[in-house]
Amino acid sequence: MTVVRELAEITSRVLSSLGEPTMQALFWELSSQGVATSPEEFDIRQFDVELRKIFGDGANVFMEEIYRQFREQAEGETRNKEHLVEIDNAEIPPIDRIQRILALKVMT
Amino acid sequence: MSATHSTSFFRNVVIIIATLVGIYGLVYLAVLEDQYATLVLSDLSINAAAAAALFFALLILYRQKLGGLHGKTYAAFAVGLALWFVAEVVQTYYEIGSEEEVPFPSIADAFWLLGYVPFGYHLFATYRLFVKSARPHTLFVVLATTAAVFGSLVPVTILSSSLLEDDIPALFVNVAYPTLDAALIVPAIMMFSILRKGKLGSIPWVLLAASILIIAAADSIFGYISATSPDSEIWGFSIFYLAGYLLMAGALYCHNRLFIFDRSRAVRIWQEQNK
Numbered sequence: 001m002t003v004v005r006e007l008a009e010i011t012s013r014v015l016s017s018l019g020e021p022t023m024q025a026l027f028w029e030l031s032s033q034g035v036a037t038s039p040e041e042f043d044i045r046q047f048d049v050e051l052r053k054i055f056g057d058g059a060n061v062f063m064e065e066i067y068r069q070f071r072e073q074a075e076g077e078t079r080n081k082e083h084l085v086e087i088d089n090a091e092i093p094p095i096d097r098i099q100r101i102l103a104l105k106v107m108t
Numbered sequence: 109m110s111a112t113h114s115t116s117f118f119r120n121v122v123i124i125i126a127t128l129v130g131i132y133g134l135v136y137l138a139v140l141e142d143q144y145a146t147l148v149l150s151d152l153s154i155n156a157a158a159a160a161a162l163f164f165a166l167l168i169l170y171r172q173k174l175g176g177l178h179g180k181t182y183a184a185f186a187v188g189l190a191l192w193f194v195a196e197v198v199q200t201y202y203e204i205g206s207e208e209e210v211p212f213p214s215i216a217d218a219f220w221l222l223g224y225v226p227f228g229y230h231l232f233a234t235y236r237l238f239v240k241s242a243r244p245h246t247l248f249v250v251l252a253t254t255a256a257v258f259g260s261l262v263p264v265t266i267l268s269s270s271l272l273e274d275d276i277p278a279l280f281v282n283v284a285y286p287t288l289d290a291a292l293i294v295p296a297i298m299m300f301s302i303l304r305k306g307k308l309g310s311i312p313w314v315l316l317a318a319s320i321l322i323i324a325a326a327d328s329i330f331g332y333i334s335a336t337s338p339d340s341e342i343w344g345f346s347i348f349y350l351a352g353y354l355l356m357a358g359a360l361y362c363h364n365r366l367f368i369f370d371r372s373r374a375v376r377i378w379q380e381q382n383k
Contacts, residue, residue, distance in 0.1 A: 019176025024369030029109065029308070032377075056305030057241045064240065 003105045007098070008042035010069045014062055029054065044102070048095040063094035067101075074101050078108055109366070114307040121315070121362060125354045132350055150346030151200040157353035158196045162189045164360035171368045177237060178367065181230045188226035189356070195219035212334075213281040221281070224288040235295035241302045250297050258290035261328050268336040282331040289324030296320045308366050312359040319355035322348050 015023040031037045033050045044066075051059040075084055087100045109117065132153055139145040165186035172179050198216040202208075235242075262283050296317040303309035326348035 017176055018367075019172055019178040021172050021368045022176065022178050025367050028369055028374055029366075032109075052306070053308075054306050055309040056303050057243075058238050058303045058306060058309055060241045061238050 002040070003102060004042050005039040006073065007044055007066075007070060007102065008037075008039040010073070011042070011044070011047065011066055014065045014069065017065075026051075026054065044098055045095060060094065063098070067094040067098050070098055070101055074105055078104065080104075080108070109308065114311065117365075118311050118314075118362075121311075121358045125351070125358050128354055129347065129351050133347055136344075136347065147203055150350075151196075151203055154346055154349050154353065155193075155196050155200055157350050157357065158189070158193045161353050161357035161360060162186070162193045164357055164364055165189045168360060168364050168368065171364065177233065181233050182363070184226035184229040184233075185360070188223045188230065191219045191223035191226070195223065213277050217281050221284055221288070224292065227292060228288075231292055231295035231299070235299055238299065238302045242298055243301070246301045247298060250294055250301070254290050254293050258286050258324075258328070261286055261332060265332050265335045268332070279335065282335045285327040285331050286324065289320065289327050292320050293317075293324055311366065312362045315355045315359035315362065319352045319359065322355065323352035326352070 012023065012027075015026055018026075027037050030047060030050050033053070035046045035050050036043050037047075048059070048063060051062060055062070071084060071087070075081065078084065083104055084101070087097050087104075089097070132149075136146060136149060139149060165182065168182045169186045172182055174180060174183055195216040195218075198214070198219065199210075202210040202214060202216065265282055265286070266279065296313070300310065300313040300317040303313050326345050330345055
């Protein structure tokens with residue numbers, strides 16, 4: 001499975017915590033705003049921008065949960081756990097932390 | 109839905125609600141001389157508004173099912189509205205259908221008070237999910253303002269009542285309404301403050317927060333007047349309750365439209381865009 005696909009699946013799982021019809025409505029809304037939502041082309045930065053337009057500051061809740069799950073998965077796969085500890089900084093926006101893990105996973 | 113579309117969608121919902129409230133106000137003024145007609149008009153209008161809100165809540169329940177946070181919280185919202193609708197019907201029976209004097213407190217009050225439990229679940233469960241995005245100073249301001257307003261109103265109501273009468277159940281009910289309203293106001297306003305920058309997420313919440321604020325204000329003033337001057341006739345409050353239910357119906361309509369996927373609508377839009 002590609003890293004982007006993994007991230008797309010985690011994102012679906014997080015949004016589905018609101019309920020399946022709500023998740024589908026959000027994905028429909030996001031894709032109509034130009035966000036690539038298919039697992040192969042999923043763009044997390046674009047997703048973050050558009051999710052903020054829908055939920056305002058409330059989007060942080062979802063992005064933090066996506067980061068938590070993505071990090072958990074990365075922890076099980078990577079040997080360089082110190083890199084993950086460095087990324088764990090609440091001051092950094094969740095989207096940047098996700099992208100750092102993404103870069104780490106792609107490199108390894 | 110683009111930012112422009114969401115603004116015009118929200119504006120249209122508000123215009124419809126304002127028009128309905130305006131029409132009610134004009135008809136109410138037209139029949140003001142006839143006390144029985146005003147009573148029938150206000151009771152039936154409030155019942156219709158509560159029924160409209162209940163209809164949208166049940167529609168959400170049907171389409172959303174019980175899965176996920178929204179499934180559970182909107183099911184609770186529907187239960188709360190069903191209890192309040194029953195309370196409105198019972199109250200209408202007392203006021204229009206029965207020859208006897210309207211009791212206070214009545215069975216209707218039991219349904220109204222019971223309805224606060226599922227409404228509270230809806231608001232607090234949703235707020236619990238978003239609580240990490242809440243700004244502490246906003247929570248402080250909302251808590252302090254609510255405590256200052258309702259914390260001063262409740263003792264005034266109790267003191268005024270105890271000087272005038274010893275009807276403990278009536279006093280309890282008079283105090284219970286504003287207290288429970290205050291408990292609902294905090295998560296409703298906090299939710300709006302968290303989602304206010306979101307063009308879609310904020311729409312149902314601004315309507316719901318406004319609805320709870322209007323009902324809370326009406327309950328508090330009504331409770332205070334009926335506690336301090338139990339023999340006085342209280343007129344004109346129905347417009348607040350009507351507006352409260354219509355705003356609630358509006359919030360539910362918006363949630364139904366914006367946050368529940370409609371496959372046939374999506375297909376239609378896609379076909380139009382790909383002609």
